[in-house]
Amino acid sequence: xxxxxxxxxxxxxxxxxxxxxxxxxxxxxxxxxxxxxxxxxxxxxxxxxxxxxxxxxxxxxxx
Amino acid sequence: xxxxxxxxxxxxxxxxxxxxxxxxxxxxxxxxxxxxxxxxxxxxxxxxxxxxxxxxxxxxxxxxxxxxxxxxxxxxxxxxxxxxxxxxxxxxxxxxxxxxxxxxxxxxxxxxxxxxxxxxxxxxxxxxxxxxxxxxxxxxxxxxxxxxxxxxxxxxxxxxxxxxxxxxxxxxxxxxxxxxxxxxxxxxxxxx
Numbered sequence: 001x002x003x004x005x006x007x008x009x010x011x012x013x014x015x016x017x018x019x020x021x022x023x024x025x026x027x028x029x030x031x032x033x034x035x036x037x038x039x040x041x042x043x044x045x046x047x048x049x050x051x052x053x054x055x056x057x058x059x060x061x062x063x
Numbered sequence: 064x065x066x067x068x069x070x071x072x073x074x075x076x077x078x079x080x081x082x083x084x085x086x087x088x089x090x091x092x093x094x095x096x097x098x099x100x101x102x103x104x105x106x107x108x109x110x111x112x113x114x115x116x117x118x119x120x121x122x123x124x125x126x127x128x129x130x131x132x133x134x135x136x137x138x139x140x141x142x143x144x145x146x147x148x149x150x151x152x153x154x155x156x157x158x159x160x161x162x163x164x165x166x167x168x169x170x171x172x173x174x175x176x177x178x179x180x181x182x183x184x185x186x187x188x189x190x191x192x193x194x195x196x197x198x199x200x201x202x203x204x205x206x207x208x209x210x211x212x213x214x215x216x217x218x219x220x221x222x223x224x225x226x227x228x229x230x231x232x233x234x235x236x237x238x239x240x241x242x243x244x245x246x247x248x249x250x251x252x253x254x255x
Contacts, residue, residue, distance in 0.1 A: 021098050022098075024098045024099065025096075025097050025098040025215060027099075028175070029094055029095045029172060029174050029187070030174045030175040030176040030177070030182075032094040032099040033066050033091070033094060033099075033174065033176050034176050034177045034180075035099060036091075036094070036099055036101055036102065037065060037066065037149075037176075039101045040101065040103075043101060
C-alpha cells in the first residue's frame with residue numbers, strides 16, 4: 001500500500017535528537033536537577049488539567 | 064524551595080540521628096549518570112540505627128521520621144511522598160541485602176544546583192546498584208532506565224554482573240536482556 005510513496009529522509013533529525021540526548025546526559029548532576037525543577041514548573045498546568053479531567057471522568061454518573 | 068533545601072532537611076535528619084545513613088535512589092539518582100527524565104518525587108533509601116533493645120526483624124515504622132518532620136512544619140503529602148521544600152520525598156527503609164549493599168556503597172557527591180540554591184553534599188547510589196534495583200522493580204520505566212545505563216556504558220560490567228549474581232538476579236537479568244533484545248554484557252564477558 002505504501003510502496004509508491006516517497007517519505008523524507010529524517011535521519012539527520014534523528015541524529016540531532018540523539019546528540020541532544022547525549023549532551024543532556026553529559027550535564028552535571030546539579031544542572032540536571034535544575035532542569036527538572038524548571039520542567040516540573042512548566043508541566044504543572046498540564047498535570048493539573050489532566051488531574052481535573054480524570055476527576056471529572058470519575059464524577060460522571062455510571063449508566 | 065528547591066532540591067537543595069530538601070536535601071538540607073534530610074542532612075539535618077541524619078545529623079540529628081532521626082535517620083541513619085541515607086542515599087538518593089530512583090530517577091533522581093540516575094541523573095548523576097544518564098539523561099534526565101522528569102520525575103515527581105525524590106526517593107531516599109535510609110537505614111535505621113539498630114538499637115540493642117529493639118527487635119531486628121518485623122515491621123519498620125516511619126513514625127519517628129514523620130513526627131520529626133511534623134515539628135518542622137512538613138505535613139503535606141503529595142501522592143506517596145511527604146512534601147519537603149517543594150519535593151515529595153519517599154523514605155524507603157533498607158529492606159534486603161541488595162538495598163543494604165547499595166546504601167553502604169553509595170558515593171558522596173556535592174551538588175551545585177544553581178547560583179540561587181548553592182551547593183549541598185549528599186550521597187547517591189552507584190550505577191550498578193541502580194540497574195539491579197531497577198531490574199528488581201521491573202516497571203516499564205525501570206526497563207528504559209536500564210537500557211539507558213547500558214547504552215551510555217556507565218555501569219562497570221564486572222561490578223554489575225557481580226551484584227546481580229550476589230543478589231540472585233542473574234535469571235531475571237538474562238530474561239530482561241532477551242526481552243529487551245540487548246546483548247547480555249555478563250554473558251559476553253564470561254560465558255557461563
